[in-house]
Amino acid sequence: MLLLVPADVLRPRRPDEHFAVEADAARAAGIDVAVIDHDALTRGDDADRAVSRVPGGSDAVYRGWMLRSEQYAAMADALAARGVSLRTSPQQYRQAHELPGWYDAVRPHTPESVWTAGDSRTQFAQACAKLGAGPAVLRDWTKSMKHHWQEAAFIPDVADNDAAWRVAARMRELRDDDFTGGFVIRRFEAFTGAEVRTWWVRGDCRLITAHPDTAEHPPPAHLDVTAVSASIRALRLPFVTADLTPHQDGRWRLVEIGDGQVSDRPHTTSADDLIKALIA
Known part of the structure; x- marks a missing residue:
């Protein structure tokens, strides 16, 4: 290698x-x-x-x-x-990197989502109507602006067309040339803890780490990933990460799939551990 x-x-x-x-x-x-x-x-x-x-x-x-x-x-x-x-072929990279490529395979384990192909207000309104009323979280095909939560990520009610579009327009402005694909509107779910990053090589979970954004919060000692294993294997991708977070009802929910090649490693996980996972 x-x-x-x-x-x-x-x-x-x-x-x-x-x-x-x-x-x-x-x-x-x-x-x-x-x-x-x-x-x-x-x-x-x-x-x-x-x-x-x-x-x-x-x-x-x-x-x-x-x-x-x-x-x-x-x-x-x-x-x-x-x-x-x-x-990882270019087709496999796109599948892991962009939400429309991985959503169907993990649908039971992740918030309900709809998306557009483009950034027009008409397409956005149609996607919101498809999702239905209620709070949602906004992103594009590859990334959210979660660090700008109130102004560019959280939509209190997608049925409020003008308010929802203000959030979308601000997100589009902040993403600028990095905006990818279209808008993704995801049903809001109440999560209660820090995310965990799991690393999968050829469909097997080889490493479980903290999420880089919350590296000071280690993952549970015995996190059971069995529930999502079949769905991630179904993607048939050589190297991906899956970010999981606890729901208020006790379930672990999948919030993101990413290509493992461009997924950041938390500073609390040694590089040796990651390399060993890649070549195991």
């Missing part, structure tokens, strides 16, 4: 500081490491140059900053030209 990580902007032959410890852990485990130019990928101007430091002929896993689906596809094509195959 070859581990690909973003290069340091000032020292392009070295891994970005945020991923350097994972690169060190990979080398200690006997895994080769190569760097890519993340900025070149996100500019979209030269994917071939972005991967020019990657040796050919390897089976690769990316661990780095988030990429849009089309940027990941460009990286995969440029790597393929060098004889490097990403374990």
Whole structure:
């Protein structure tokens, strides 16, 4: 396995500081490491140059900053030209990275959701009507603005069209060029504790950690993920994360699927543990 990580902007032959410890852990485990130019990928101007430091002929896993689906596809094509195959294909990355790709498989375990393809007010109103009256949480296909909860994430009642649209318009403004796909309106559910991040490799849960946003809150010692296992396996994806949180009724609910390559590791989990989970 070859581990690909973003290069340091000032020292392009070295891994970005945020991923350097994972690169060190990979080398200690006997895994080769190569760097890519993340900025070149996100500019979209030269994917071939972005991967020019990657040796050919390897089976690769990316661990780095988030990429849009089309940027990941460009990286995969440029790597393929060098004889490097990403374990997660562009189609699989999109499926894990964007909510419409994973929602149906995990529907019983996650809040009811509807979405648009685009950002028009008409489409948004139609989606709200489909969901029905009541509180909801807003995001786009890849990300919410939960740190702007009152102004750009929480909708007290989707039946109040004008108020709901003010939240949507503000979220769209804050996401700016990063807005992806369309609006996603999710039925609000009352959660009672910190999220837990679970890491799945080829359908098996290999690691359970705190969520990076609440790294100081460790996961329960014996969290049972059996209820969601079949649904996550049904996705047939090589490396994903699933974020779970406790509902006020005692159930653990799934709030997010993400591609494991771009899911952040909480600082309270060692890089060695993550690398061991990847190669187990």
